[in-house]
Amino acid sequence: MVFRPTRMNRPLIIAIDGPAGSGKTTTARLLAQRLGYTYIDTGAMYRALTLAALDYGVPITDDALAALLERISIELRHTPAGQRTYLDGRDVTERIRSADVTALVSQVSSFPSVRRSMIRLQRELGRNGGVVMDGRDIGTAVFPDADVKIFMTADLKTRAVRRLEELRAADPTLTVDDVVEQLDQRDAFDSSRQYNPLRRADDAIVVDTTNLTVEEQVERILGIIRDRTGTLSNDPSYERHY
Numbered sequence: 001m002v003f004r005p006t007r008m009n010r011p012l013i014i015a016i017d018g019p020a021g022s023g024k025t026t027t028a029r030l031l032a033q034r035l036g037y038t039y040i041d042t043g044a045m046y047r048a049l050t051l052a053a054l055d056y057g058v059p060i061t062d063d064a065l066a067a068l069l070e071r072i073s074i075e076l077r078h079t080p081a082g083q084r085t086y087l088d089g090r091d092v093t094e095r096i097r098s099a100d101v102t103a104l105v106s107q108v109s110s111f112p113s114v115r116r117s118m119i120r121l122q123r124e125l126g127r128n129g130g131v132v133m134d135g136r137d138i139g140t141a142v143f144p145d146a147d148v149k150i151f152m153t154a155d156l157k158t159r160a161v162r163r164l165e166e167l168r169a170a171d172p173t174l175t176v177d178d179v180v181e182q183l184d185q186r187d188a189f190d191s192s193r194q195y196n197p198l199r200r201a202d203d204a205i206v207v208d209t210t211n212l213t214v215e216e217q218v219e220r221i222l223g224i225i226r227d228r229t230g231t232l233s234n235d236p237s238y239e240r241h242y
């Protein structure tokens with residue numbers, strides 16, 4: 001049974017931020033399923049814009065990318081098999097994870113007009129609550145008043161091992177050290193950019209996932225939601241876990 005927590009009759013906004021490979025995407029998706037909420041992967045939106053810039057040969061500048069974002073349509077569709085990302089009506093779920101996109105996405109997402117437009121879109125998507133939204137600036141910039149803010153971390157080596165499993169299918173020659181280097185560079189870039197850098201909101205709760213399974217991560221966050229909002233106490237499935 002799915003329990004849909006509310007606060008003052010409004011479904012909650014749950015913000016999950018953290019560096020690449022910290023477990024955000026998998027955990028946020030499962031958490032949304034447990035709560036009967038919509039999962040919104042904001043990284044996929046920046047990735048779709050990056051793919052559009054590559055496909056359409058648009059220069060990587062603030063003005064050009066902001067104008068491109070006005071022209072294209074980025075959609076997150078929810079199917080029984082999970083979230084699918086569409087760019088101008090085409091399913092690009094797999095392509096946005098390619099090495100080309102990953103190498104460029106931090107740069108694309110660092111520009112102020114791009115961020116302003118994305119934040120506007122993301123606020124619109126979460127306006128009515130009932131969302132688990134993951135990214136880098138959800139608790140700090142997109143929804144600074146989110147009902148619950150989580151900051152997920154894990155040590156760099158652990159994150160690299162997790163990412164390597166996903167990336168090996170496309171490139172069997174990749175090593176853990178390659179991925180450590182890529183993640184380290186992307187985190188440094190995302191954390192040091194001028195506009196809405198990756199940063200823990202002061203009121204976000206840190207969940208270190210280094211030694212947690214995915215199921216434990218979900219349970220831990222459900223517990224935090226309960227403590228923060230008191231809204232899960234009459235969830236029958238909840239009693240079994242705590």
Ligand code: DC
Pocket residue numbers: 020042043044046047105106109110134135136137138186190
């Ligand atoms: O979560 P991800 O690895 O798919 O995110 C890809 C990039 O998008 C990440 O390196 C930084 C950027 N991003 C961002 O700047 N703000 C967000 N809310 C989400 C992602």
